[in-house]
Amino acid sequence: MHRFTHKQDSLYHLESDEVQAAIEQLARYENFHEQLLQDQIDAERELAELRGQNKQKTVKFRELLTNRMIESNILAMLKRHGIQ
Numbered sequence: 001m002h003r004f005t006h007k008q009d010s011l012y013h014l015e016s017d018e019v020q021a022a023i024e025q026l027a028r029y030e031n032f033h034e035q036l037l038q039d040q041i042d043a044e045r046e047l048a049e050l051r052g053q054n055k056q057k058t059v060k061f062r063e064l065l066t067n068r069m070i071e072s073n074i075l076a077m078l079k080r081h082g083i084q
Contacts, residue, residue, distance in 0.1 A: 039068075
C-alpha cells in the first residue's frame with residue numbers, strides 16, 4: 001500500500017500533488033468499513049433466523065458465525081486505531 005500521509009512532529013502532512021489519490025484511498029477505506037458494519041448486521045440477522053430454525057449445527061451457520069467473528073476482530077483493530 002502506498003502511504004500518502006507523513007508524520008512530522010505530531011501532525012500528519014500530505015503532498016499537494018497526491019490529494020486526489022489520497023481522497024480516493026480514504027473513500028475505499030470508508031467503503032470497506034461501512035461494508036464490514038453492514039455485514040455484521042446481516043450476519044446477525046441470518047444467525048438469528050437459523051437459530052429460530054434450530055440450525056446451529058449447519059455449515060451455513062458455522063460459516064456465518066466464523067465470518068462475523070473475523071469481521072468483529074477487524075472492526076476491533078480499526079477501533080484501537082481510532083477508526084470507528
